[in-house]
Amino acid sequence: MNWGAVVVAAGRGTRMGAADNKPYLPLAGRPILAHTLEAFERCEAVETIVVVVAPGEEERARGVVRGLMAGGRKVRAIVPGGAERQDSVCAGLDALDTEGVLVHDAARPLVTPAQIEACCREAERHGASALAVPVKDTIKVEGERGFMTATPDRSTLWAVQTPQAFARAELIEAHRRAKAEGAAATDDTMLMERLGRKVAIVKGDYRNLKITTPEDLPVAELFLSRRLTEEAD
Numbered sequence: 001m002n003w004g005a006v007v008v009a010a011g012r013g014t015r016m017g018a019a020d021n022k023p024y025l026p027l028a029g030r031p032i033l034a035h036t037l038e039a040f041e042r043c044e045a046v047e048t049i050v051v052v053v054a055p056g057e058e059e060r061a062r063g064v065v066r067g068l069m070a071g072g073r074k075v076r077a078i079v080p081g082g083a084e085r086q087d088s089v090c091a092g093l094d095a096l097d098t099e100g101v102l103v104h105d106a107a108r109p110l111v112t113p114a115q116i117e118a119c120c121r122e123a124e125r126h127g128a129s130a131l132a133v134p135v136k137d138t139i140k141v142e143g144e145r146g147f148m149t150a151t152p153d154r155s156t157l158w159a160v161q162t163p164q165a166f167a168r169a170e171l172i173e174a175h176r177r178a179k180a181e182g183a184a185a186t187d188d189t190m191l192m193e194r195l196g197r198k199v200a201i202v203k204g205d206y207r208n209l210k211i212t213t214p215e216d217l218p219v220a221e222l223f224l225s226r227r228l229t230e231e232a233d
């Protein structure tokens with residue numbers, strides 16, 4: 001199975017509240033998007049990359065790609081995204097032709113080539129896969145507004161991350177069905193679940209955080225500086 005990646009970077013970063021859009025915020029001296037794309041450039045299992053950006057940010061993203069190792073040779077297209085993440089994923093799928101597709105948040109720059117590879121291998125074995133980490137807090141369900149009314153069994157709870165890996169044709173069908181039925185989804189495994197498909201859990205790393213709110217940036221800086229130190233040793 002040959003693999004391509006859809007890296008979604010077309011959000012508006014509302015919760016970050018920064019002056020600049022999230023993919024271009026500096027992290028260890030480079031844009032967040034550069035770190036994310038570098039991991040896919042370094043993963044041998046990935047043949048090609050499509051970057052989905054906010055409309056009007058295409059040229060800016062091209063500048064980031066030019067600064068990558070080997071000039072971003074795997075990046076085959078930079079396309080405009082849509083209003084929702086789901087729309088952006090669809091825009092990326094339209095630009096890919098590989099059998100397998102990995103969908104990854106540009107806002108998760110600490111993913112590693114080994115984690116990406118593991119998602120490919122598990123999806124080849126089981127049809128679909130996604131990185132996830134066991135939940136550490138006790139999770140509550142809000143019933144009456146402002147009150148906790150139920151507690152899911154924590155041993156069954158996982159915080160799903162990205163990349164999420166699928167057969168491209170199946171993911172396209174899952175998005176088509178969701179669109180036809182008006183189903184919203186905050187990630188792509190939800191769409192597979194709607195079709196009754198199993199998604200293999202690939203145990204990930206708590207450091208593969210999604211940079212969402214301001215306090216996530218210094219945490220990511222720390223993780224990255226430690227990784228660079230370890231690599232230098």
Ligand SMILES: Nc1ccn([C@@H]2O[C@H](COP(=O)(O)OP(=O)(O)OP(=O)(O)O)[C@@H](O)[C@H]2O)c(=O)n1
Pocket residue numbers: 008009010011012013014015016022052081082083084085086088089104105106107108210211212
């Ligand atoms: N319409 C959208 C919404 C989100 N994303 C991407 O999906 C990933 C996860 O989304 P999130 O972390 O929520 O980013 P934003 O949508 O930018 O943040 P916010 O929800 O705070 O506006 C990000 O890489 C984001 O760029 C996207 O490509 N298109």
Ligand SMILES: C[C@](O)(CO)[C@H](O)COP(=O)(O)O
Pocket residue numbers: 085105159160161162186187188210212
């Ligand atoms: C896809 C995701 O990162 C899985 O945890 C998450 O659902 C993205 O949510 P967001 O609100 O679009 O950041």
